Amino acid sequence: MQNKWIKLKKDSWKFFFLLPLLLYLAIFTLVPVIRSILMSFEGGNNYAWLFSHFRFRESLVNTILITIFALLFEFLFALAIALFISGGGRRRIIQALILIPLGIPTIVVASNMRYLFDTNGFINTILTRLGVVGIPIDWLGGGALTLFSVVISDMWKVTPLMMLILLAGIERIPKELFEAAAIDGVGFWQRLRYIILPLLKPFITMALIIRGIDTFRIFELPLALAGESFPVLSSFAFFEYRNYNNPHTAAAASTVLFVLILIAIFIYLKLVGLPNEETT
Amino acid sequence: MSLSDSEWGVLRREIIPPFEKANNCKIETMQIEAGDLPQMLEAMSSAKRMELDLFAQDNMNLAQLVDRGLVEDLSRYKKDIPKEVQKNLIGVGIFENILYFMPYRPNVQIVYYNKDAFEKYNLKPPKNWDELLAAAKIFKEKEKVGRVLLKACGSGPTVTQLYEFIVSAGGDPFSFNDPGCIKTFEFLQKLWPYVSRDSLKAKWNTSNDYIARESVYLMQNWPFGINIINKKYKKKNIATYSGFAGPAREAHVIGGEVLGIPRGSKNIKLALVFIKYLQSKEVQEKFVRELSWPSIRTDIIVPLHFESVKNALKHGIFRKHVSYWADFDRYMNEAFVRIVIKGEPVKETLNFYAKQMDQVKKR
Incomplete structure (x- = not known):
């Protein structure tokens, strides 16, 4: 007991240096989050109203679908690219090229993607000129096509981030394992299934959680691409607050988003386990 | 004000500098969206630090400003509105017989x-x-x-x-x-x-x-x-x-913007002079010529394509506050x-x- 006390006393300077960060987090993150949750219970039964509202239900479904499809495709593409560029000399150049989209602001990405997906945009021009379609496809008018456009746009921007995390994981796998597998004549798919994926699990967890949280909060992309015809939870909350002066329903929608993120993290950790479990 | 880059360009190049020179002052401009103005004024008013002296606000978003008591009563300056200003454009700034907003830029689709x-x-x-x-x-x-x-x-x-x-x-x-x-x-x-x-x-x-x-x-x-x-x-x-x-x-629907002075402004007199300047023939002509903005004045000669605007204004209606x-x-x-x-x-x-x-x- 005394030893513990001495150790704590000895480490107290570390807490002292951590204090500004903790205070910052408490004031600018924790307090607003708690305040927002409390606000969501003020001014009537906001949750009952939310779930009875067709726009909110649409936002909820759109957010969940974007998250599922974006994560799935981003993961598959990121893994493929990471496997392709790991190890070889081509790595640095390709890695640098692939990272470019990460540096572009989301709103700029959305504007550029509008040039692609607009009814008289690049994709429709090509498709109509090649005679693939007779009339332009309405990519951004809502529904499954808009979901697809948003997912593709999101993928273009953030797949490099996921790729970087997975690449770091692949680079950490001991070379001897691959050498032993090669001697035993193990093929690519078996290597992937029995060596790479199991050892990559902590990195996959980290990548999916980081990207999952981010994708749930998606805002500018669907808003700039499709406007209000394709609402998501964060844009719904934004319009509630800004257009309709309704901070309580905006807070309730934000709280639903927050709970959704917590549930997703909890389920994923339950299914896959904490990142440290694999490495320790 | 909430303007596009090209509109700000004209204001900053051609409208504001002559006024600054004539009145020996410096005007700082800010882009504020119509939906954000009430919150911003309320925050400044609560902090007792009103940093805005004049704003142009979309005429669809005026009621909130009046309801929250964020704007000065300008009734006693009504007589200063030039007689050439179209009378039907003044009404939009009046709430329960009090003039809170001055006309400066009408708009019609x-x-x-x-x-x-x-x-x-x-x-x-x-x-x-x-x-x-x-x-x-x-x-x-x-x-x-x-x-x-x-x-x-x-x-x-x-x-x-x-x-x-x-x-x-x-x-x-x-x-x-x-x-x-x-x-x-x-x-x-x-x-x-x-x-x-x-x-x-x-x-x-x-x-x-x-x-x-x-x-x-x-x-x-x-x-x-x-x-x-x-x-x-x-x-x-x-x-x-x-x-x-x-x-x-x-x-x-007649849209556009009107001018208001936030309650608590420290430069009301200068703000009123600037309002008069913006309503002047010289400035309104520049708005029409450079920005294709319809004018509040009846004495401005408009380009040919503005006939459609004039005709639309004849059928103009204001939305209820x-x-x-x-x-x-x-x-x-x-x-x-x-x-x-x-x-x-x-x-x-x-x-x-x-x-x-x-x-x-x-x-």
Whole structure:
């Protein structure tokens, strides 16, 4: 007991240096989050109203679908690219090229993607000129096509981030394992299934959680691409607050988003386990 | 003020410097969106640090500022408004006989159409709803895609459009289910299959691109589009006119901005001098010439394409100042989505929103 006390006393300077960060987090993150949750219970039964509202239900479904499809495709593409560029000399150049989209602001990405997906945009021009379609496809008018456009746009921007995390994981796998597998004549798919994926699990967890949280909060992309015809939870909350002066329903929608993120993290950790479990 | 970059350019280059020189002062400008101004003024007012001396605010967003007591009473300066200013533009700044806002920039939507496309199909620009529906049907039939643009993006553009349609049909938009409202939504439901899908993304700033790039042949927008279509896209085949009438009349919402002085401003006198300067013939002429803004003054000679603006202003209507505008905006948008886009029954849906609106009014 005394030893513990001495150790704590000895480490107290570390807490002292951590204090500004903790205070910052408490004031600018924790307090607003708690305040927002409390606000969501003020001014009537906001949750009952939310779930009875067709726009909110649409936002909820759109957010969940974007998250599922974006994560799935981003993961598959990121893994493929990471496997392709790991190890070889081509790595640095390709890695640098692939990272470019990460540096572009989301709103700029959305504007550029509008040039692609607009009814008289690049994709429709090509498709109509090649005679693939007779009339332009309405990519951004809502529904499954808009979901697809948003997912593709999101993928273009953030797949490099996921790729970087997975690449770091692949680079950490001991070379001897691959050498032993090669001697035993193990093929690519078996290597992937029995060596790479199991050892990559902590990195996959980290990548999916980081990207999952981010994708749930998606805002500018669907808003700039499709406007209000394709609402998501964060844009719904934004319009509630800004257009309709309704901070309580905006807070309730934000709280639903927050709970959704917590549930997703909890389920994923339950299914896959904490990142440290694999490495320790 | 909330202006585009090109508009700020003209203000900062040609309007503000002569005033600064004449009055030996420095004017700092800020871009503030209409929806953000009330919160910003409220925050400054609560902190007892009013950092704004003058603002230009969209005339659709005035009631909140008055209700929250954020603006100075300017009634005693009413006599200083130049006599050349159109009298009907002063009323929008008056709340319960108190003048809170000064006129400076009116706006009214006009119809833009592609002359070549209309000539190709032997059509005339629609003057009423029947002709509008007929033109939309012909374009869709001939080209397989809709070429008439509605503002179906939601929020302000959709509500402004609906307001005009309902008044044109002889209805009161706030009732939601009077015969004019019902006629409007029935007509829009009929029209919807023939309009351009770009309507779902059409805002005031994006609509100009659609007509200039010829993905649509007819749309309604504010006159600033003339500048963009002529100068940026160099299009010569886009013409304008005041617009089409509904079953009852032709009606166009008068938008634009008015000037107000925040309560607690430290430079009221100078702000009033600047208001007078902005209302002067010299400045208003520059607004017309450089920005294609309609003028508040009657003594300004306007370019030819401004005839459509003048005609539209003749049929101008102001929206009612109501403190529940935000709720009205929400219900109108929702009714539009459910009835026009999703095809839900007109009367039942409008009755539902009429009840919602009644509850809001009682509150």
